[in-house]
Amino acid sequence: MSGTELMGPALKDTPWTFEEFPEGVPMAEVAVELNNERAALWAGLYGGPQAQPGEPAPRGLAVAAMMEAYIRAIQPRPPGNVHAGQTLTFFGKPKVGAVLTARFTVVKKEMKKERRWLTLGVEMFDGEEKVLAGEILSIWAA
Amino acid sequence: MSLPDTIAPLELATSPDTAQAYGELTFDFNPIHVDPEFAAQSIFGQCISHGTMALNLAIEACERTFGTAVDLTSLKIRFSRPMPVGQTLTAGGQLTDPEAGTYDIWVTLPDGTRTLEGSITAAPA
Numbered sequence: 001m002s003g004t005e006l007m008g009p010a011l012k013d014t015p016w017t018f019e020e021f022p023e024g025v026p027m028a029e030v031a032v033e034l035n036n037e038r039a040a041l042w043a044g045l046y047g048g049p050q051a052q053p054g055e056p057a058p059r060g061l062a063v064a065a066m067m068e069a070y071i072r073a074i075q076p077r078p079p080g081n082v083h084a085g086q087t088l089t090f091f092g093k094p095k096v097g098a099v100l101t102a103r104f105t106v107v108k109k110e111m112k113k114e115r116r117w118l119t120l121g122v123e124m125f126d127g128e129e130k131v132l133a134g135e136i137l138s139i140w141a142a
Numbered sequence: 143m144s145l146p147d148t149i150a151p152l153e154l155a156t157s158p159d160t161a162q163a164y165g166e167l168t169f170d171f172n173p174i175h176v177d178p179e180f181a182a183q184s185i186f187g188q189c190i191s192h193g194t195m196a197l198n199l200a201i202e203a204c205e206r207t208f209g210t211a212v213d214l215t216s217l218k219i220r221f222s223r224p225m226p227v228g229q230t231l232t233a234g235g236q237l238t239d240p241e242a243g244t245y246d247i248w249v250t251l252p253d254g255t256r257t258l259e260g261s262i263t264a265a266p267a
Contacts, residue, residue, distance in 0.1 A: 038167060041163055041166055042167065044163060045154070045163055045167070046198070046199065048202075058201075058202060059214060060197075060202050063197065064164075064194065067168040067170060068167070068168045068169040071169045071170050072169060079172070079173070080174075080184075081172075082221075083193045083221060084220060084221055085218075085219060085221065085260075086194070086197060086219055087216070087218045087219075089216040090213070090216065
């Protein structure tokens with residue numbers, strides 16, 4: 001990140017509809033800490049030794065943090081959205097204790113067979129270092 | 143160094159408890175994952191597991207297979223089938239292009255149905 005203040009989540013009083021998403025511009029930023037509690041939840045689900053503070057976190061833990069950021073970034077959302085696909089490129093490997101910041105941009109909106117296909121770009125940073133980038137492909141419900 | 147030919151299988155037995163725990167991990171408490179009454183009225187008829195629970199199982203399988211010698215560098219997947227809560231998921235993969243470091247990866251249900259499929263790239267660390 002550039003060190004500037006977070007844009008914050010995109011919050012509304014009513015659920016975000018497909019038509020409302022602004023195409024091509026950053027629309028939300030959310031920070032998530034890879035804290036010890038999160039590492040414990042991960043180890044409880046997937047097994048293996050729990051990564052300790054200061055140790056490299058499993059890559060999937062950053063992906064889980066990205067999903068939390070995604071959920072928090074766009075609220076409220078209509079029930080029934082479907083996560084259809086995902087691309088990711090991995091860069092640095094953050095450590096437990098890092099605070100990751102995710103930025104979301106609507107890459108593409110497309111109607112196909114009466115379904116609302118939404119492609120949301122995500123970039124996630126640990127300070128200035130990029131951790132991951134990719135696209136979340138969803139069928140938006142409304 | 144050469145890349146391993148396969149991604150060693152990794153299993154996750156899903157349950158209402160794992161759905162709740164994954165919800166806590168991702169702040170995703172969509173009732174389709176954690177509310178049996180709501181899910182019973184949905185097109186799925188029952189609770190289904192979070193898609194990225196399976197994605198992260200595949201990522202974890204890759205990381206355990208690769209250890210510190212190989213880095214997972216990218217992935218592209220689609221969630222191809224719903225995963226009823228209570229089913230055991232198994233992640234695996236197969237090297238398809240050693241020069242490019244490309245693997246096909248998948249997550250299956252016990253009957254072999256692929257619920258997630260796609261590819262990853264990997265490179266020596």
